[in-house]
Amino acid sequence: MSGHSIVSQDRSGPDVFRERLRRVRERMEQTxxxxxxxxxxxxxxxxxxxxxxxxxRLTMLVVPREGDASLVIPRLEAxxxxxxPGVFTMVPWNETEDPVAITARLIGRxxxxxxxxxxxxxxxxxxxxxxxDVDWRRAVDVIGPLRxxxxxxxxxxxxxxxxxxxxxxxxxQAGRIPLIGRTEAQISADLSARILAEGHDVVNFAIVAAGxxxxxxxxxxxxxxxxxxxxxxxxxxGTMNGYCSxxxxxxxxxxxxxxxxxxxDVLLEAQQASVASAVVGVSxxxxxxxxxxxxxxxxxxxxxVHRTGHGIGMDAHEDPYIVSGNTAPLEAGHAFSIEPGxxxxxxxxxxxxxxxxxTPSGPDPMNNVExxxxxxxx
Ligand code: ZN
Ligand code: ZN
Ligand code: ZN
Numbered sequence: 001m002s003g004h005s006i007v008s009q010d011r012s013g014p015d016v017f018r019e020r021l022r023r024v025r026e027r028m029e030q031t032x033x034x035x036x037x038x039x040x041x042x043x044x045x046x047x048x049x050x051x052x053x054x055x056x057r058l059t060m061l062v063v064p065r066e067g068d069a070s071l072v073i074p075r076l077e078a079x080x081x082x083x084x085p086g087v088f089t090m091v092p093w094n095e096t097e098d099p100v101a102i103t104a105r106l107i108g109r110x111x112x113x114x115x116x117x118x119x120x121x122x123x124x125x126x127x128x129x130x131x132x133d134v135d136w137r138r139a140v141d142v143i144g145p146l147r148x149x150x151x152x153x154x155x156x157x158x159x160x161x162x163x164x165x166x167x168x169x170x171x172x173q174a175g176r177i178p179l180i181g182r183t184e185a186q187i188s189a190d191l192s193a194r195i196l197a198e199g200h201d202v203v204n205f206a207i208v209a210a211g212x213x214x215x216x217x218x219x220x221x222x223x224x225x226x227x228x229x230x231x232x233x234x235x236x237x238g239t240m241n242g243y244c245s246x247x248x249x250x251x252x253x254x255x256x257x258x259x260x261x262x263x264x265d266v267l268l269e270a271q272q273a274s275v276a277s278a279v280v281g282v283s284x285x286x287x288x289x290x291x292x293x294x295x296x297x298x299x300x301x302x303x304x305v306h307r308t309g310h311g312i313g314m315d316a317h318e319d320p321y322i323v324s325g326n327t328a329p330l331e332a333g334h335a336f337s338i339e340p341g342x343x344x345x346x347x348x349x350x351x352x353x354x355x356x357x358x359t360p361s362g363p364d365p366m367n368n369v370e371x372x373x374x375x376x377x378x
Contacts, residue, residue, distance in 0.1 A: 164200065178378050185221045191206040212345075266299075
């Protein structure tokens with residue numbers, strides 16, 4: 001099942017990174033930033049294709065507003081870098097050199113400098129006295145709005161990852177992932193193996209919560225054994241070619257009782273209305289409201305205890321957040337989850353989650369597998 005695992009990598013050639021660098025420089029101009037410094041964290045691979053390992057040795061991309069960007073990198077890591085002509089030049093450093101001093105030299109006379117959120121404090125603390133009279137900013141102010149708007153290659157990667165977990169959910173719904181008599185942890189391990197077998201590089205989570213455990217949204221799968229007559233919530237995803245999948249489906253082992261069936265009808269209606277509302281130009285909070293209104297009208301408002309969704313891309317959770325108070329308008333290319341839930345403490349819980357990309361022609365779901373509460377007998 002590895003045939004679909006190279007989609008995004010192939011498309012992310014130098015053109016993609018040159019275009020991202022162009023947009024970063026445009027934002028630097030608009031925000032008055034002279035230089036951007038990126039170390040570990042996901043801004044660096046977004047801009048260069050290179051994932052720095054979180055080592056004690058410094059890796060740092062220095063992006064001046066004009067002129068070449070430089071990747072300061074330990075010489076022993078340099079062979080892992082795929083060079084991107086027109087994006088950056090490599091500045092490998094030897095074990096006896098001080099990479100922070102090299103960084104300071106490359107910064108030159110830049111006076112407004114934006115640094116990546118995940119840069120290690122030890123490097124920044126060493127750098128501070130080497131460059132004086134600097135107005136320090138956060139790189140997220142420059143890059144955040146750009147990373148939020150996914151380009152075609154990124155949407156293709158999200159779609160490939162989404163299809164992969166859809167196939168696993170379909171197996172679950174078909175009763176081909178045994179539930180009865182197994183522990184949540186065993187089922188979680190089964191899902192994790194399937195996430196990898198479907199071409200993901202990493203499993204990010206595989207929540208399995210049965211019966212009353214499903215009332216805890218981030219339940220840690222444990223030794224509880226799944227029995228006939230209960231709901232099983234599965235929320236799982238991983239990273240494939242640098243982009244994340246994230247899906248939640250619930251199945252019921254045997255026929256569900258009428259009250260649970262009715263609650264699921266409300267949840268399904270809320271989730272679908274929320275997806276449909278996700279058109280370009282509406283506020284992020286209005287998408288949350290679309291789901292919440294229906295769940296509240298259905299009598300379960302107090303049991304929907306979290307925001308409706310989160311952005312997704314290289315990070316499993318990133319901007320934009322689909323939450324009350326986020327008045328930012330939805331733009332074409334925004335990718336996010338829509339995952340309302342209803343959680344009755346001590347009894348049961350349910351959540352329904354798809355990843356959706358906003359496009360000029362409306363919401364484009366990355367997950368399309370059956371949305372109803374499927375009854376399984378295995
Ligand atoms: Zn979550
Ligand atoms: Zn999820
Ligand atoms: Zn999610």
